Amino acid sequence: MTATTAPRLTNLLGMTREEMEAFFLSIGEKKFRAAQMLKWIHIEGCDDFAAMTNLSKALRTRLTEVAEIRGPSVVYEGSSSDGTRKWVLEVEDGSYVETVLIPADNGKRRTLCVSSQVGCSLDCSFCSTGKQGFQRNLTAAEIIGQVWVAQRSVGPRRDTANRPVTNVVMMGMGEPLMNYDNVVPAMKLMLDDDGYGLSKRRVTLSTSGVVPMLDKLGDELDVSLAVSLHAANDELRNELVPLNRKYNIRTLIDACHRYLAKCHDTRQVTIEYTVIKDVNDQQVHAEQLAAVLEELPCKINLIPFNPFPHSGYETPSRNQVMRFQQWLYDLGYTAMIRSTRGDDIDAACGQLVGRVKDRTKRHARYIQSIQIDAD
Numbered sequence: 001m002t003a004t005t006a007p008r009l010t011n012l013l014g015m016t017r018e019e020m021e022a023f024f025l026s027i028g029e030k031k032f033r034a035a036q037m038l039k040w041i042h043i044e045g046c047d048d049f050a051a052m053t054n055l056s057k058a059l060r061t062r063l064t065e066v067a068e069i070r071g072p073s074v075v076y077e078g079s080s081s082d083g084t085r086k087w088v089l090e091v092e093d094g095s096y097v098e099t100v101l102i103p104a105d106n107g108k109r110r111t112l113c114v115s116s117q118v119g120c121s122l123d124c125s126f127c128s129t130g131k132q133g134f135q136r137n138l139t140a141a142e143i144i145g146q147v148w149v150a151q152r153s154v155g156p157r158r159d160t161a162n163r164p165v166t167n168v169v170m171m172g173m174g175e176p177l178m179n180y181d182n183v184v185p186a187m188k189l190m191l192d193d194d195g196y197g198l199s200k201r202r203v204t205l206s207t208s209g210v211v212p213m214l215d216k217l218g219d220e221l222d223v224s225l226a227v228s229l230h231a232a233n234d235e236l237r238n239e240l241v242p243l244n245r246k247y248n249i250r251t252l253i254d255a256c257h258r259y260l261a262k263c264h265d266t267r268q269v270t271i272e273y274t275v276i277k278d279v280n281d282q283q284v285h286a287e288q289l290a291a292v293l294e295e296l297p298c299k300i301n302l303i304p305f306n307p308f309p310h311s312g313y314e315t316p317s318r319n320q321v322m323r324f325q326q327w328l329y330d331l332g333y334t335a336m337i338r339s340t341r342g343d344d345i346d347a348a349c350g351q352l353v354g355r356v357k358d359r360t361k362r363h364a365r366y367i368q369s370i371q372i373d374a375d
């Protein structure tokens, strides 16, 4: 007896407008169905074809035969006393990723921190995701699925004045530019008016400096850019961010200039600088940073190092971070020190923790501590 396998359903969740149009054409429907479907999925948060009342009954039936809307499943949802919310999501292979929504400005701003990979291959010495190694890229559906889940739990996006998610930062697990082909479609959905309708200034991609991909991104999208610098001399940055051996500081800063030049409006790069005790927190480091950033329109975010077991690094005192901030100020730079949020649900600044099942799925581990930008 031969086993028959059910035909695989096409998941519509991660499809951009163009992909959705191609899908509807492929099943003999008109292109405009794509806009209707995008609205159902991303504005209404709907995953049930039967509820899509502006589609004919025949089309709804056909859709159930060939397609599905499948997001990551929520295995944990928590809220912190300061309003920070966190979701632990299980993705296809049983790995977990976390998504955190951080309110700011009296609830006017709600920033979602989104992951792009399970683990990361770039092995930055101060990052626990890097220490866990690389497991796999998230699909576009799994990336946008994080926004979809967060919005569904907060409420549908029916009016633009009261969006459940007002900003997205790609600052969760992974290096987004190492998963370009899935990150870009997901960001297109964040920007699409029938998707999440966010302005490009409110969608931020954070990168440790994958220069060729940054150039490519600039040709395609002009979302806000955050660059994880952490050191302004190559010797030290080679140690902290091994990718620096391939694309050094000058090469990276030049790429930032090219990116800004391609943006259609006036922009600044956000420079992320994780401050590590006795490693990059001295006056000379502030001076090097000021010199390197001299020509670049930018703002600086100082992130006190978030410790994790066996990192070999320590968090500087609050005073030392403030001293570092003052040195930069004296050199003509305003730097923000990121504040701590969501402590009681492990979602505090620098403590967004992704839990990943290892390849053998024998146990889950905490893998990352990052800082979340509520900007």
Ligand code: SAH
Residues within 6 Å of the ligand: 126, 127, 128, 170, 171, 172, 173, 174, 175, 176, 206, 207, 208, 226, 227, 228, 272, 273, 274, 303, 304, 305, 306, 307, 350, 369, 370, 371
């Ligand atoms: N891979 C991307 C985005 C994810 S990391 C990048 O590196 O930019 C998001 C931010 O958290 C980066 O600026 C990263 O350097 C920082 N980060 C990672 N580990 C940290 C730690 N232990 N303490 C503080 N910041 C950390």
Ligand code: SF4
Residues within 6 Å of the ligand: 120, 121, 122, 123, 124, 127, 128, 129, 130, 131, 172, 173, 174, 175, 208, 228
């Ligand atoms: Fe990867 Fe970013 Fe962590 Fe570096 S800091 S290992 S690029 S996630």
